[in-house]
Amino acid sequence: MVVLSAPLISGILSALVPLRYSWLVSLTASFMLLLAVAGAVVLASTAGLEKPQHFSMPWFGLGGNTVSVGIFIDKYTVVMVLVVTIVSFFVHMYSAGYMAGDAAIRRYFVMLGFFTFTMLGIVLSDNLLVVFMCWELVGFSSYMLIGHWMELPEAAKASRKAYMMNRIGDLGFVAGLMIVYRNAGTFDITVLATQGLQGWEIAAALCIFVAIAAKSAQFPLFTWLPDAMAGPTPVSALIHAATMVAAGVFLLARIHFLFPPLALQVVTIAGLATALTGAAAALGHFDIKKILAYSTVSQLGLMVAALGAGAKDAAMLHLLTHAFFKAGLFLAAGAIIHTLHQAQMSTGETYDVQDIRNLGGLRKAMPVTFGVFLICGASLSGIPMFSGFQSKEAILSSILAGGDAVGMAVAALFLIATFLTVTYTFRLIWFVFIAERSGSASEVSWRSVPEVPFVMRFPMIVLALASLWWIVSLNPFSFSGWFTTGTASALTTVVSVGVVLGALAFAYLFFRNRSEPSRVADVLTNTFYLDALYAIVVTRPVGHLSALCARVDRKYIDGFLHGSAYIQVTLAHIVGWFDKAVVDGFVNLVARLTSWLGAFVRTFQSGNIHKYIFWAGMGLVLLTLYIVA
Amino acid sequence: MIYAFYIFAFIAVAAAAGILFARRLFHAALLLLVCFLAVAGIYAVSYAEWVAVTQILVYAGGVVVIIIFGIMLTTRAPGRPTAISNSKWFSGLLLGLAVMGFLITLFLRETVGAPTVPLMDERFTLVNRFGIALMTDYLLPFEVAGLLLLITLVGAAVIAATRNKNTSS
């Protein structure tokens, strides 16, 4: 309970701190998160990893059934809880420096705390409905945090895009929930695990996978994630690298039992496609955060693919390692951005500090950052002695465990992705830290840029340390540790090490003599024109449809009333009975029609008594004739 | 007697038609008088002497006189007779002929009931019977008719007594 409530209290406290003392916010929030970390550690040590634990209590009655809210703790949960709380704590701490002086710092920490809470909700909950609720809520906090700097148009747009795309994915989740409820009558994961669905398994699985794909930025729903980098960098580290995007992977692992083989194949294909496209796109970009974002996309693709291939433990392990090294990378990137922003503020220069074309040679100015970046980058690349190597190894060996042709193919693609990963990581580090930028006006100022303050440096260092091998296992070449067991065959180790080294060599040779990163291909920069495709296929049609509806509303539904009235009016014009009295506000069919009739009746009322008598007599005659006839 | 009926009937219809075609209002009034008298004649041959007498007294003696009085009062220039202009010949003829044709067809097609010769009570003349009926069976209408006359008097007086200059909006 401490784990869950601490971030929430942090959020609430942050909201309550008076505006004047907003610097206090970061302090209290970080402290609360520290409590959460402590709680998580206690949980991890007491809960044990082997025996799942389950507490629940009824929440509300749904039809004849009861929806309960409860906590379900197993191995994956423990891992996730640790990851979430630890990364969150460090991000809180880091933010204390990064966001210092921001006007809306209270809102920032509120949302950060709220996010952590809802993220833990996803992780701990035993109930798909509650998972879905938290799922939506992390989307909301993500929306708020991406859009934190609301004055920036791209932040505003990116936040909307992120939320919309997640929302569309959530439709799949809703559909999945509907199927689950129809066929099982319960949302309880433990119950579902034992009794399963009666029918519709593939539909349910694919529907839920749509949500996972949106949340974990899988092909083809990943385009929101690079845009989401418009948010503050710590947020990117926490949400869009370490935790929220991993929620999909986690959920997939948790309800793996709901996925029949066919659905798993789809998952694998989507994961691999994501891994490859993400890695390729990372090569095509210049924005430091976007590159990291695509890297995240790619790595998530690997995890999903692993899950699709049945490597649950390995995928979760990679999730864990990825969380640390990717958070470290983001925080380091944030440090660069933060520092250079400060520098810009003093010199008054304006250039895009996130564009690697504007950077270079930062190695000397920011040694700590460089070190962190190097370690985490190495981990990402899967160089031995770093955690990333071990987790990738675990995945690879799990995939190959089956030993069939499909496994081989998956593994091959996996290695290609790894190759690309190494390449883009090298490219990034090379151009940011190592390659000298000659002739740049800003170069002078860089010499003197200070390293970031301690509150920011400390989390970076810790995360970098956490990216080393010991986090998985004391043996740097084995992934069989506290979390996973098993060994990789020597062949896979050799092959993968070979691929990594080969890639390093290739990258060094390729980038060595370039003074500036070049555009690889438009198709990569524009991420395969997916956004354009969405614009054509979804956004614009909906916009048109919406405009059409509005027009229909005004023109046809109202127009039906008005229009048929206009016909009457035209008639009335012709006959000469129209007068301005009609235009008095009773604009509707009935009134027009009746007033037309009324005009007819009134024509008898000419004021001429002879006519009166004539019409009265004629009326009687006609009445008689009518009755007789 | 039937010849007398036809003669009276002819006179009445002719006089009525004359009104329709009369050029001058005064002539029309006089033709109406002729018509009334002829109708009185028809009453007389239909065993309704009392009605005939009333007809002559009230209509010929009263109504027509009032009307002639009215014609004179509404004559714009003294000495110049009031011409009556006509309008709506079409609608008038349409309505009148429709009613005429319709009703005559009906009358000729359907039997209304053959009149029988009245049996005269020897002891009382018709006038006697009228008197008694008027005071017994028809007492209420008689009184109401009196009231009607009173109201007519009051009403006519009100209308006539209002001296209203020809000031109008």
Place this chain on the structure above:
Amino acid sequence: MIPIENYLVLSVLLFSIGLMVVVIKRNAIAVLLGLELMLNAANINLVAFNLAHPQRLDGQMFAVFVIIVAACEAAVGLAIILRAYRLFNTAVPDNISTLKEP
């Protein structure tokens, strides 16, 4: 014996001529003449129908009352016409039409 149809035809003729006069003539007094004709037509009916019931006097009595009423109508009517004439300087209702549908 005079067939009843003769009376009826006569009354219809007078009635419809009266109606025509009412509709056709423009002068209000002429209209009044037409109305009197119509009343007379009804009276002829009443008297004629009374022939079928000689022991009773309903029809004739009705006729007498109609004559009285007709006189009243004529009196009031002429008073009204005279008043209209005085106010509008005409006895032709067609020329008096302030009251009509706007």
Place this chain on the structure above:
Amino acid sequence: MNIEAGLPEKLEWIRQSLGFFGPELVLFAGIIVVLCTGIVVPSLRAGSTSVAPLLIALIATLVACALSLADWGQQEKAVDLFGGMVVNDRFSSWFKIICDIAGALTLLLSWPASQRRKHVSEYAALVLSVVLGVHFLSMSVGMIMIFLSVELISISSYVLAGYSFRQEGAEASLKYFLFGTAAAAIMLYGLSLLYGLTGSGIISSQEFVEGLLAHQSLLLLVAGLLALAGFLFKMAVLPMHLWAPDVYQAAPMPVVALFSVVPKLAGLAVLTRFILAATAYGQSLIDWKAIIGLIAIITITAGNVAALRQWNAKRMMAYSSIAQSGFLLVGVVALTEQGIQFMMFYAAVYFVANYVVFAYLQYFESRGVLTIPDFAGTGRSDPAANTLLLVGLISLTGIPPTAGFTAKLLIFTGLYDAYRAVDDPFLLWILIPGLLNTVISLFFYLRIPYFAFLKEGESTPVKYLTWINFLGLVLVLVLLGLFFRPDLLMGWINKITFVL
């Protein structure tokens, strides 16, 4: 044949009949006294605007009303009076009571100085004579009495219509007179034919009904229609409605209020009796119900749609009253005991609502508000009057919580019941347009409040505590009360029985 035979009995009958004639005698006395005050007392003559005649007339109507009410208790069954010319029953008493109160209210509305400029005593006498004529008409079963009462009402009305003593008053009088006399002549012709066909001058008599049954012919139909014309004229029903808008527009407001209720209800009473007789109590082959239904529905529709485009408040109310006559006729269409009872309920409610509306139209007229756009802004300056007027108009429309709703509900219930009983789809076809017309009527009824409340206009606040507001409040409370407890009134009406 001995004509003297039975003479004493006849005289005795007359003597007894007088006992049932209290209200009429009071009214008659009222007329004489009122006229005498005008003639005899010179001081009144000089001013000719004194309220004394109004007061006397008011007392006369109230006493007549009281006597009619007193009659109620003894009228377990109908009594033929004066040789069978008239019949005194609860049915007639009902209309008499309504018309007496209406007459009294008219006299009250005439009270303000602006309404009594000239000839007050004659005015009072004429109003009384209209009321008296209605008394006679509602009791009449003899053709002679029907004709005489119609004429009594008519002649008084002709004069009253011109009581504004302005140009348009004279014009209205003239038109009313010419149209009315034509209608009377047509009715008389029809009555004469009916007399000829049946041989009886009393429509409720056995002889009349037998005569009708012996002559189930086209001629009878035509004769009946011609006779109906006169009643329809009194009710201002199509096609005999053409006089109403012009006359309403020109006549003084109290007189219009009188016209819109009193002759109409009297016409309705005699029409009901006539239709009851004409259908020969259900044995006739001619479908008079269908004829009346047709007339009713045309009238409702025509009245409503014509009212839609009226800008003169009085003209609008003229068309409204035409449409309302149609609704009253719907009650006759059912021609069951309940149907007629519902119609009588409707008549009472209509009377009250109409008087509310006319009372306020007069009030606003005195403040220079003549056309509907003139009402703009009065809602702000005079919310009390406009609110009460609104309730009256709502009741005429037939929306809860006013008795108008209950009345319409009952009318249509009666119609539906008749439909169930005879399974004549025609009745259903009246039901549906009847309901739709309620919607149409809303548009013109609510146009006055619409202008009063929604349109901006100059507004100077006025006093609330006026006698007109008091009067309006009383009437409105009746309307509301009859919605919440319609059984209070229906309880009385249920005591009225018919020979069906």
Place this chain on the structure above:
Amino acid sequence: MPDHILTYLIFLPILAAFVALFIPRDRAAWFRVLNLAACAIQAVLVIIAISRYSHETGELRLVERMQWFTLNLGTWGNLQAEYFLGVDGLSFPLVVLTVFVMLIAGISSWTIAKGVKGYFILILILNAAVIGSFVALDLLLFYLFFEFMLLPMFFLIGIWGGSRREYASIKFFLYTLCGSILILIAFIALYLSGSVPGDETTHTFNMVYLRDPGNYLAGSILDPSGSWLIGGWSARNWAFLLLFIGFAIKLPMVPFHTWLPDAHVEAPTPASVILAALLLKIGGYGLMRIAYPLFPDAAMSLSWVVGLFGVVSIIYGALTAMASKDLKRLIAYSSVSHMGFVLLGMASATQEGVAGAVYQMVSHGVITTMLFLIAGVLYDRTSDRMIENYSGLARIMPAYFAVVLIAFFASLGLPGFSGFIAEIMVFLGAFRSEVIHLSLAVIATLGLALGAAYYLWTIQRMFFGTLHVRGGAATEQLVDLGMREKVMFLPLAATTLILGIFPQLLLRYIDPFALGFVALLNGGN
């Protein structure tokens, strides 16, 4: 029964209105206080009612029953109308909602400056009429209150409304009146056909009696054996259709909805609030209280129509909202969309769906109140509600922005807010329903995405970006929320949050009703 809480609830505002008649018209503050006092006493009464309400079973509570009148219809029997009040799981939450919203609307009415006296009298009458409609169990009584809402609203829009108020008020009136005429026709047919049990000659308006098929006269027009055919279709189906359309106009349902945007855009803020939060609910309430239970057979066979139109409303309303340029119009169309969920849930005829529909009514009542108040806040400051005229408001109006966020996200169905619970229940119910096709539920989920789309877009346009205001208003006019406004928003936000987190608070009232409702429908099938 000695308990007269419901009567007090109805007549307290009327009494207050009567008192208000005698207050001089220039004492604006007195009217505000009077209205608030009336609402506050109502709130106390409601709290007492809550304490007396036991929610285990679905039967009627707090019943008051008296003879109203009995009309002798001669040979045809009697017509009996009763003063019959009561609440159950359907109406009780709505009554509570009414009192709550009326209180808020009373506070938000403080900005009304012209014609204060008339304004508050109308509001009080409206208050009574709405509560009356929710608690009346006699058709005539219901119809009385139903009509009684019409005129005050007409005048509220027509007198205190915006520039096109006359058009809007007339349109509102026309539509609603047409609806009520249709309803009236059905009511007449109902009372003609139904009778008091054991007494065939007494016709009744009593809803409870009319629910029992045994109380219909054999051979009458609505005889459950369905002997009457009109145009080849059972008269009961026709009557259901009449009621459906009549209430659907009020709901409002596409394509009978066009009165709503106009009425809302032109109405003053408190009137919009009452209109959207309460009057629309009468439509849903009427369907669930009258149309469905009285014609379960017709309802089951026509449920797909109801569901289909519900989905059409959801999608169509959302799409149209997206194209709206006026903030209030957008909110109005969002109401159309959200009330579509009520139809869908009802049509599902499952316990989840029905409970979800009721939940949605309450939840929408709270949320839409916030939304219209939000639009009102802006309008109060600048008299301009065009979305495109604002940008970057978040910076200068942070409290307002927070409220907007809560309201918008609550409205688009963010978990943790009441709307989510309602919508998810409706979806779950509709998907497992046996009477409507499950594709309806799937299509309806698109409404969630569209809802997010137009709200987020609005936020992006109005609150994000750089600050500027077009259209004549000055930035200085845009001051943040005042104390009074915060007091208005706080309970609303808290309510929607509490209902989103602890749905059982409300569901324990609704569930027994939903159970009985579904049983009734299935029993009638």
